[in-house]
Amino acid sequence: MTGPTDPAPPAAMSAPPASEAQVAGGSAPGNDPVPAEGDSRTHHLRRIRLALAVVAVLAAGAIATAVLSSGTRHGHLDPRSADPAGSHAVAELLRERGVTTRVVTTAREAADAAGPRTTLLVTDPDRLGATQRDVIRSAIDLSGGRTVLLAPGSHSLPELSPGVHTKGDADTDHPDPGCTLPAATTAGRADTGGGLRYTTTLPGAVTCYPSGGHPTLLVLPTGPTGGDTVLLGSETILLNESLADEGNASLALQLLGSRPDLVWYMPSLADSDPVDSGEDKTLLELVPAGWSWALLQLLVAAVLAALWRARRLGPLVTEKLPVVIRASEATEGRARLYRKADARDRAATVLRAATRERLAALVGVPHNQAHDPVALVPAVSARLTGEPRDLTALLFGTTPSDDAALVALADHLDALEREVRTS
Structure with a gap:
């Protein structure tokens, strides 16, 4: 299994599907890069200064209110x-x-x-x-x-x-x-x-x-x-x-x-x-009297600042990276992160999902049924020769127990796809 969107080599654990690699990898080598890094840094510094100025004004107002309201x-x-x-x-x-x-x-x-x-x-x-x-x-x-x-x-x-x-x-x-x-x-x-x-x-x-x-x-x-x-x-x-x-x-x-x-x-x-x-x-x-109001105002200011600076939740979008990188490098990097996190479950899921999608295209199973064992397994079995194999366990099985089992799973999936291609 090769190509820029294929899973990474077994030694590097596994890689995400092509869509994830595209999001992680950014634009293709022929696309234009984003503006210079210095402009982006200046923009971020300006936003940080504005945030600090707002917090300082709120804090000064809270302290002034507390001082004026404290005492008798x-x-x-x-x-x-x-x-x-x-x-x-x-x-x-x-x-x-x-x-x-x-x-x-x-x-x-x-x-x-x-x-x-x-x-x-x-x-x-x-x-x-x-x-x-x-x-x-x-x-x-x-x-x-x-x-x-x-x-x-x-x-x-x-x-x-x-x-x-x-x-x-x-x-x-x-x-x-x-x-x-x-x-x-x-x-x-x-x-x-x-x-x-x-x-x-x-x-x-x-x-x-x-x-x-x-x-x-x-x-x-x-x-x-x-x-x-x-x-x-x-x-x-x-x-x-x-x-x-x-x-x-x-x-x-x-x-x-x-x-x-x-x-x-x-x-x-x-x-x-x-x-x-x-x-x-x-x-x-x-x-002291008045300081409780100051603490409340500081708390409100902190919450408002957090909401202002918080990450906006929404759908994944393709963004240009500050530098242009190859999709294969992003794939290998993702695989190394899986290995470092000992995420065999995620790696095995990605491997099987990518294989099922390619096998569905080879055997004529609709794309929306590529992950349905009832539709995919019989169609793949019909293209194989030799002794019967447990394709359900191979394509929809459990998480490998160790790295050796994960490498073996990648080899078996690769062999299955080559056999279907040549049949």
Whole structure:
């Protein structure tokens, strides 16, 4: 069996059919070669640079988003923020009344700044770790000033305000003062009912703005230093978007403006405990706010880049190779790959398939029945002389057990085809 599309010699294993050799071998010697290799390399480099530029832009956008979104909840309750959820309006009104506002982000700074002429506002008490709660508790006991805790929950109340417990969410948006506290009676109705309710049996506690029988504002005397602690169940009265509603502005100014200095403590990530009271946190909980979105955007960018650069699936096509090679060389190379991969099954299948197609053409069996033993075997047997042979096992048999058996199969197929040709 010879010719450029015939199987390779037995020693080199076997080769694919003519159609595979044509795809692997490329154009015939007379065809024109493709453009120069340098042009192709330049094209690939240009595409790689474009891909890297797209990924870099996406990564920069993700990092910028994470940086802008990390930290204190996008300016929420920040006295420097003019956003609807910020508190710049109340800070400005306090400034006009001679109250100086100082923003701090650690418990130690807050404690150092607290004193008898100071109001210490803690915007998110439940965010504090055990160490930070102890520092703030010491400042409450020793400062002699006022401490305002915004919506403290069961996580922080035992340390920051012992003897006070939560009673669930308030069910009245604009409760009446319901007490004799001057700040409350002057302000009237206020938006204190959108948060938590409290209960306490501590002596001297002033309870205001009740909702369902439980106050949403508590004023507690603090130790022997003459200070007090204000527990406000809702932060609404300090927000820019709601400061002008009901008596919110009046209540906020009186609660925060009773001393000439206001320390606005906004807990930050840098102020968190290395280990917080034995609570186990997952990996995602340890990731700073905003970075999870950055990781998601990077993942989406990677998937899009992979889809863009992925191989397009489709039918086999004949492509020109960078250099012109002979089909016989491609056939021998394919056979060597079969031998290196120990792919006797594939090699035997290719050998038998090629032989069946040529035998079908010699004995007059239609091409679409060349691989049907019922049609091919009787037609080939009719052209043979001598002793009967098991053509079904030879043309449609099992995989050879070793290389010697594969070489023997190639010899038998070659002999069978020569015999049919000469008959």
